[in-house]
Amino acid sequence: MGERRESKKRETRQRISDVATELFFARGFDAVTLDEIAAAADVSKMTVFNYFARKEDLMLDRQDDLKLLFFREAIRARPPGQSPIAELRALMGRLREQKHPFVRFDRHAADFWRFVAASPSLEARLRELNDEAAEGLATELAGPTPDGLARLAAGMIVLTVRTARQEAIRVLERGGSVKKASAEFFALIDQGFAAVQGMASSDTRG
Amino acid sequence: MGERRESKKRETRQRISDVATELFFARGFDAVTLDEIAAAADVSKMTVFNYFARKEDLMLDRQDDLKLLFFREAIRARPPGQSPIAELRALMGRLREQKHPFVRFDRHAADFWRFVAASPSLEARLRELNDEAAEGLATELAGPTPDGLARLAAGMIVLTVRTARQEAIRVLERGGSVKKASAEFFALIDQGFAAVQGMASSDTRG
DNA sequence: CCAAGATGTTATACCCGGTCAACATTTCCG
DNA sequence: CGGAAATGTTGACCGGGTATAACATCTTGG
Structure with missing residues (x-):
């Protein structure tokens, strides 16, 4: 059901996660805002929340x-x-x-x-x-x-x-x-x- | 060090706590906002935070x-x-x-x-x-x-x-x-x- | 290939908890 | 009494999170 679409989604999700991780480790979790992450990943804030329900999930995504x-x-x-x-x-x-x-x-x-x-x-x-x-x-x-x-x-x-x-x-x-x-x-x-x-x-x- | 001040403080704290508890039980914890509590207790929102660091402390104050x-x-x-x-x-x-x-x-x-x-x-x-x-x-x-x-x-x-x-x-x-x-x-x-x-x-x- | 529906994305506006720096009031002390 | 210091109070603001609805893009079936 839509190979193109799915691969794009995965790519977007990965990009958001990567960008966020980088920012977090560079400046601390609480010091980075979701607006910054969204801007750095070139998506809207809403899209970030679309993939990660909470800010914390950007770091602890299924960790445990x-x-x-x-x-x-x-x-x-x-x-x-x-x-x-x-x-x-x-x-x-x-x-x-x-x-x-x-x-x-x-x-x-x-x-x-x-x-x-x-x-x-x-x-x-x-x-x-x-x-x-x-x-x-x-x-x-x-x-x-x-x-x-x-x-x-x-x-x-x-x-x-x-x-x-x-x-x-x-x-x-x-x-x-x-x-x-x-x-x-x-x-x-x-x-x-x-x-x-x-x-x-x-x-x-x- | 200020008897007048202290008694007023205790009174204010008690009033906030009472008002909050009443509102919470009437309508649920998450449905009551701090603005409402502050208004009902006739103080500013900041004053509420002055006495209770977090909203949750209004209910769980030293419970455990x-x-x-x-x-x-x-x-x-x-x-x-x-x-x-x-x-x-x-x-x-x-x-x-x-x-x-x-x-x-x-x-x-x-x-x-x-x-x-x-x-x-x-x-x-x-x-x-x-x-x-x-x-x-x-x-x-x-x-x-x-x-x-x-x-x-x-x-x-x-x-x-x-x-x-x-x-x-x-x-x-x-x-x-x-x-x-x-x-x-x-x-x-x-x-x-x-x-x-x-x-x-x-x-x-x- | 195209129309129609599904799905992903965005802009906007908003809510709420929580913080900050300035303001007002009270107390302390010379 | 009077001014400095402490303390209570406040309005403005920030950031995470949600709601809604418009917009873009892809998929599907005729």
């Missing part, structure tokens, strides 16, 4: 949905008899071995997260995305209408990932090595996931 | 700080040898026996929280307050520069309280009794706190 996607896939493809939480632990182990970008904490990542931390609105949006991820994970754990325990477990998983990331970044900012940051990340992941597994295992249906 | 205050007191006054988390569990037991308002889930509470849930900005502010509470609790658990594990534990505690509250309200909204809502609340509190206790006990310094 990736996590959830990984988790969902792993849970669905887990071997029979394996509990969802156990499978998530296994997944993290695999990501670690693969040195997957998602669990990689280098200078670049530190820059990105420091940038996010510098903007209250970005942080707020991130909290919102976390909540959405938790809700999604809860339904993955316990079906369309998860009970309180499933919601709590899902929330704890998301919180653990978030906290572990924050601490890994903290290590880097204190001058720690990438290796140390990674170690801190996985140590917290282990402890958090283990706690959730212990909690959820008293109610084994998954 | 109370929790943290309880927690802090209990942790500091705990008997020697008792771990902080264990003390928090004991505190929740005491609040339950006292049928303390903080753990009471009746129609009034359901109304209030439904009201909050209906406003994205109120929910966002609540998430922010939760994060602040977690940070405060972390320093209470582990001193001025808490490590990752303390932050994780604190985050889990706050998350547990929040999730338990949400589920209790959910029970009420499905037509459940106040007793049932309360039972759900404390069941989740128990499971969450126990999980945190198990996690944190491998690192016993508090």
Whole structure:
């Protein structure tokens, strides 16, 4: 249904995103206005909002949905008899071995997260995305209408990932090595996931 | 330093708060503008902001700080040898026996929280307050520069309280009794706190 | 190929929360 | 009392976001 049209759309969207990212990193998220972005991308402000519902989405566009996607896939493809939480632990182990970008904490990542931390609105949006991820994970754990325990477990998983990331970044900012940051990340992941597994295992249906 | 001035200030603040609360409950949080509030309280919009930094603070003014205050007191006054988390569990037991308002889930509470849930900005502010509470609790658990594990534990505690509250309200909204809502609340509190206790006990310094 | 409908884009005007720099009022102190 | 300093208050303004409707461009089917 319209190849020409679609490619133009993709191009426009990409241009807006690129221009915005550049401006943001050059001058800070809050210091750049949407009018500037629109002008720099040579579109109207309305068009920007057409592609990105909120200003924050220009930076965090589906950033965190990736996590959830990984988790969902792993849970669905887990071997029979394996509990969802156990499978998530296994997944993290695999990501670690693969040195997957998602669990990689280098200078670049530190820059990105420091940038996010510098903007209250970005942080707020991130909290919102976390909540959405938790809700999604809860339904993955316990079906369309998860009970309180499933919601709590899902929330704890998301919180653990978030906290572990924050601490890994903290290590880097204190001058720690990438290796140390990674170690801190996985140590917290282990402890958090283990706690959730212990909690959820008293109610084994998954 | 100005008695006249101070009493006038308190009066003005109270008037703004009262007027705002009334308008909010009558027509919904997002439907009431700050101009309206200012006009109804017979002050300028800036004066409103002078007393309440954000619109959300007109409803959530220190709502959640109370929790943290309880927690802090209990942790500091705990008997020697008792771990902080264990003390928090004991505190929740005491609040339950006292049928303390903080753990009471009746129609009034359901109304209030439904009201909050209906406003994205109120929910966002609540998430922010939760994060602040977690940070405060972390320093209470582990001193001025808490490590990752303390932050994780604190985050889990706050998350547990929040999730338990949400589920209790959910029970009420499905037509459940106040007793049932309360039972759900404390069941989740128990499971969450126990999980945190198990996690944190491998690192016993508090 | 062209007309008609669908879809993307724009201009404009507006709303609302929040900030800023100046203004008015009160208090303090010589 | 009188002027400086502190403090409360204000109108003007900014930026994100929405609504609406006109405009441009592409697609489809006869």
